Amino acid sequence: MSNQIAVKICGVTRPADVDAVAAAGARYLGFNFFPKSPRFVSFEMARDLSVDTPVGVAKVGLVVNADDAMLQDLTDKVPLDFLQLHGSETPERVAEIRARFGLPIIKVVGVANAADVNRIDSYEAVADQILVDAKAPKDAILPGGNGLAFDWGLLAARKYWRKPWMLAGGLTPDNVRQAVLRTGARQVDVASGVESAPGVKDADAIHDFVKQAQIP
Numbered sequence: 001m002s003n004q005i006a007v008k009i010c011g012v013t014r015p016a017d018v019d020a021v022a023a024a025g026a027r028y029l030g031f032n033f034f035p036k037s038p039r040f041v042s043f044e045m046a047r048d049l050s051v052d053t054p055v056g057v058a059k060v061g062l063v064v065n066a067d068d069a070m071l072q073d074l075t076d077k078v079p080l081d082f083l084q085l086h087g088s089e090t091p092e093r094v095a096e097i098r099a100r101f102g103l104p105i106i107k108v109v110g111v112a113n114a115a116d117v118n119r120i121d122s123y124e125a126v127a128d129q130i131l132v133d134a135k136a137p138k139d140a141i142l143p144g145g146n147g148l149a150f151d152w153g154l155l156a157a158r159k160y161w162r163k164p165w166m167l168a169g170g171l172t173p174d175n176v177r178q179a180v181l182r183t184g185a186r187q188v189d190v191a192s193g194v195e196s197a198p199g200v201k202d203a204d205a206i207h208d209f210v211k212q213a214q215i216p
C-alpha cells in the first residue's frame, strides 16, 4: 500500500541515504546545491546519486537565488524531476525559470506570521507546488534546514491552496504526526530532523519519520 502522506527527505549526500529513502517509502528526495549547506552536493555527486534513485522517488534540486547559467549547467548535468526555489525569487522569476528550464517548480515560502502565509497566494499561479517552511532567522547562515518550526496555528485559516503544498520546518519523527494532524498537510519535508549530525542522514530516523507521518 502506498503511503498516504507523501514525504520528502531533503539533503541526501550518500548512496546509503538514497537506499534509506527508497526503503522507507518516501516520495521525494532533495539534492542541495547551496554551497554553504552541510548537505551540499556537487552536480557530479547528484548525477551519480540519481542513477541509484528508483523511478518512484522524485529527485528535487534545491537552489537559492540561482542565475540562469547555474540552472543551465545543473539541468544539463543532473536528471531532476523538480526544481525547489529556496531563495527570494519573485513570482515573475519563478515563472521565468519554469518556462526556461521545463521542470515543475516547488517554491518555498518562509513563514513567521500571517502576512507570510498570505504571500503564498502570489505563487499559486506560477509554481507547481508550494513548500511552507519556517522563515529563517535574520542572522542564519542557511535559508532553510535549521530545524526550526513555525506556529502551525498560522495555517489554520489558510491551508486550502489551489496547488499541492508541503509542510516543513523543525519536523522530526517525534512531532510529524502531530504536525500532520494539526495542519492537514498531505505532504511533509524534513532535512535536519532525520540526521545524526549536520548533513549526515540516519536511516532509522528516515524510516521512523515516514512511518510516523502516516495517519492510521
Ligand SMILES: O=C(O)c1ccccc1NCC(=O)[C@H](O)[C@H](O)COP(=O)(O)O
Residues within 6 Å of the ligand: 010, 011, 030, 032, 034, 037, 038, 039, 062, 064, 086, 133, 142, 143, 144, 145, 146, 147, 148, 168, 169, 170, 171, 189, 190, 191, 192, 193
Ligand atoms: O538544508 C539545508 O541545508 C538548506 C540550505 C539552504 C536552503 C535550504 C535548505 N534546506 C531546505 C529544506 O528543504 C529543508 O528540508 C527545510 O528547510 C526544513 O529543514 P529542517 O527544519 O531542518 O527539517
